[in-house]
Amino acid sequence: MCTVSMAMVVGVMIGGLSVLMTPRAIAGDLSLASAPRAASVDLTPPLYEPRLHPSPKARIEGVARALDNNGPIVLPLVPDHVGLTMVRQPVLYWYLSKPISSPVMFVLVDTRSIQVIQEAILSPHPESGIQTISLKDLGVSLEPNVLYRWYLTVVLDIDSPSRDIVSGGMIERTAEVLNISDFPTFRGDTVRFYAEQGLWYDAFASISDLIVAAPDNQILRNQRASLLQQIGLQEVAKWDLQQVPPN
Numbered sequence: 001m002c003t004v005s006m007a008m009v010v011g012v013m014i015g016g017l018s019v020l021m022t023p024r025a026i027a028g029d030l031s032l033a034s035a036p037r038a039a040s041v042d043l044t045p046p047l048y049e050p051r052l053h054p055s056p057k058a059r060i061e062g063v064a065r066a067l068d069n070n071g072p073i074v075l076p077l078v079p080d081h082v083g084l085t086m087v088r089q090p091v092l093y094w095y096l097s098k099p100i101s102s103p104v105m106f107v108l109v110d111t112r113s114i115q116v117i118q119e120a121i122l123s124p125h126p127e128s129g130i131q132t133i134s135l136k137d138l139g140v141s142l143e144p145n146v147l148y149r150w151y152l153t154v155v156l157d158i159d160s161p162s163r164d165i166v167s168g169g170m171i172e173r174t175a176e177v178l179n180i181s182d183f184p185t186f187r188g189d190t191v192r193f194y195a196e197q198g199l200w201y202d203a204f205a206s207i208s209d210l211i212v213a214a215p216d217n218q219i220l221r222n223q224r225a226s227l228l229q230q231i232g233l234q235e236v237a238k239w240d241l242q243q244v245p246p247n
Contacts (some may be wrong), residue, residue: 016239043219045226046195046203050081051217058082062154062167071165073097074154077130077204078169079231085173087203089136093204094152094167095236099126106133110142111147111170129239130208144175171201191223203227218244 058081061187062074077093103126110119118140133150135142142148151168154159178197193209194203207224214220223242225237 033208033212045223046192046207047080047123048195048200048203048227048230049198050079050085050200058170060151060166061166062152062165071156072128072154073235074152074165074167074169075233075236076150076152076169077228077233078171079200083169083171083200084198085142085171086176086178086199087202087205088141088173089134089199089235090142090171090173091205091208092133092135092150092169092171092201094131094133095231095233095239096125096128096131097235098128099153100124101126105153105155106138107151107153107168108135109151111149117148129243130236132208142171142173144173147172174199195227200231216244 008175059076059078063071073095074097077095077096104116104122104125106120106122107116108116110117117133118138120138120170122133149168151166154165154238156163156165191203191206194206204224204227207220207227209222211217211220221240225240228234228237228240
């Protein structure tokens with residue numbers, strides 16, 4: 001049953017192919033957990049400055065159809081253009097508006113040949129909020145200078161594929177190598193550095209790692225919410241800001 005649904009997703013991809021790119025570490029997998037934490041973070045929000053790449057619409061926002069208007073909203077946390085990373089096995093982020101028990105399927109496609117290079121059924125996500133997909137855990141490495149499309153499909157009814165909620169974005173690993181001397185000393189500044197370099201996936205992963213270590217830090221939440229607002233994901237930004245308990 002899952003194979004049929006995956007084939008349907010690939011068909012959607014072919015019809016609406018978009019381009020997205022990604023960068024994140026230095027010449028591979030730069031460790032983002034070794035630098036000082038929240039105390040070093042600048043109070044001002046990071047400014048994401050995308051690199052210009054001609055492309056059609058890159059972000060697919062998944063919403064429930066017809067009779068499922070009360071169903072979950074599934075949003076890829078990516079800009080609506082090519083997003084970049086420098087990491088071979090980056091983490092992908094997405095948002096779920098409400099708890100679900102339905103299966104969630106992940107598909108990664110090489111846009112050069114429209115070939116599925118990875119498909120997996122993710123563990124159920126009963127809680128709402130920001131979710132992750134680790135390409136490292138899936139054993140997938142991105143080739144440099146290759147555009148990939150990734151999709152998420154929430155299967156509401158295994159016998160009715162038309163009710164599936166499909167969302168996704170695109171990613172590219174840049175072959176660019178930055179000199180280690182270009183990187184800030186403090187982790188908080190690294191978030192800003194990645195954002196200013198147009199490395200969306202790396203900037204978002206960096207701030208998200210900091211939030212995992214300090215989930216109640218309002219400054220960090222404000223910074224991530226600002227990044228989300230800058231790419232038009234107001235709903236997710238609002239959710240993020242509500243996660244810090246009031247004083």
